[in-house]
Amino acid sequence: MGKTLREKGKGTVKLRHAGLRPTRQRVELAGLLFKSCDRHVTAESLHDEVTGAGVKVSLATVYNTLHQFTEAGLLRQVIVDAARSYFDTNTGDHQHFFLESEGMLIDIPGETIAVAGVPAPPPGLSIDRVDVVVRVRRT
Amino acid sequence: MGKTLREKGKGTVKLRHAGLRPTRQRVELAGLLFKSCDRHVTAESLHDEVTGAGVKVSLATVYNTLHQFTEAGLLRQVIVDAARSYFDTNTGDHQHFFLESEGMLIDIPGETIAVAGVPAPPPGLSIDRVDVVVRVRRT
DNA sequence: GTGTTTGCAAAGTGTTTGCAATTTA
DNA sequence: TAAATTGCAAACACTTTGCAAACAC
Numbered sequence: 001m002g003k004t005l006r007e008k009g010k011g012t013v014k015l016r017h018a019g020l021r022p023t024r025q026r027v028e029l030a031g032l033l034f035k036s037c038d039r040h041v042t043a044e045s046l047h048d049e050v051t052g053a054g055v056k057v058s059l060a061t062v063y064n065t066l067h068q069f070t071e072a073g074l075l076r077q078v079i080v081d082a083a084r085s086y087f088d089t090n091t092g093d094h095q096h097f098f099l100e101s102e103g104m105l106i107d108i109p110g111e112t113i114a115v116a117g118v119p120a121p122p123p124g125l126s127i128d129r130v131d132v133v134v135r136v137r138r139t
Numbered sequence: 140m141g142k143t144l145r146e147k148g149k150g151t152v153k154l155r156h157a158g159l160r161p162t163r164q165r166v167e168l169a170g171l172l173f174k175s176c177d178r179h180v181t182a183e184s185l186h187d188e189v190t191g192a193g194v195k196v197s198l199a200t201v202y203n204t205l206h207q208f209t210e211a212g213l214l215r216q217v218i219v220d221a222a223r224s225y226f227d228t229n230t231g232d233h234q235h236f237f238l239e240s241e242g243m244l245i246d247i248p249g250e251t252i253a254v255a256g257v258p259a260p261p262p263g264l265s266i267d268r269v270d271v272v273v274r275v276r277r278t
Numbered sequence: 279g280t281g282t283t284t285g286c287a288a289a290g291t292g293t294t295t296g297c298a299a300t301t302t303a
Numbered sequence: 304t305a306a307a308t309t310g311c312a313a314a315c316a317c318t319t320t321g322c323a324a325a326c327a328c
Contacts (some may be wrong), residue, residue: 021327023283043318056250058285063318077221082292083316085221108258116253118273121236122245125275132271134257136264160302162308182293197310222292222318277284 018072025057028063033075038090040078040105041066045086078105080133095132108134146221155210171214173196177243180205180219185226192269217244219272234271247273 011030012022020026032049033039041049047062066087069075078086080098086105093110115130151161151171159165165207172178180188186201205226208214217225219237225244234251254269 056234079221082224085177112256114255117251126278128274128276130273134269135267137261137267139265
């Protein structure tokens, strides 16, 4: 239980599994991202969060890490706003509500929504994914 | 038929109707945008096009014009790519195929696709629009 | 030790803005 | 002429990159 023994929590294992060295920064960010279930972050919001927690990680590293996690399949990028990139810790099949005025994303489970009638793509193209964004506003 | 008489084509009328002064730039851009049916442009592609046609319009004016046209309901903004803003001359109900590698959008008529099971939004929010993006790739 | 990762600051990209000059009505 | 619009260049927000120092194994 001494301090000399490095703790290897879930985060570290997850990173190893993804082929990423569990550096201090990556472990901290993974800790924040994956401690609760479904999260939606931007590079800046995550940087603020990690900084607020008293941990020093540069914004550039946050960007790099988010992309590495995305490539590793730990995150999914969500495109709903031209100005910002969102990353979703839920990598499964699902859709989103998006409240633009507040930059807020809310998950909609994949089974909930059914998209019917998607036509066959033009020759030479195949479907990668069907994204549904339900844009909402304050009433 | 003299050159001194300004021609007032569809574009001009359309602009007047939208409460926009038919300036040379706006008339040129509207001419390009609305001459054929459904078009998808970015500020840059439209600027290249108008410039290529030998007409001088600044990029800033293209941006401003695209936004003015959008506010006037002549265009619709399509958000599919974090890096670029697309504008669609089809303002009716419809969805899109998006080929990211080439920045290409293809319309899918509104009646074609049916989205079922959209849950009620959280209290205080109401649905603005449901966007479906069918992301495709070259086979 | 050796290759990887980080942080900084600089560069990049797409977009917006301030303001004088121009154009429209 | 009065008000709207344009073009330029500078400013912007977000993101990526080059490279030396720090770190993981």
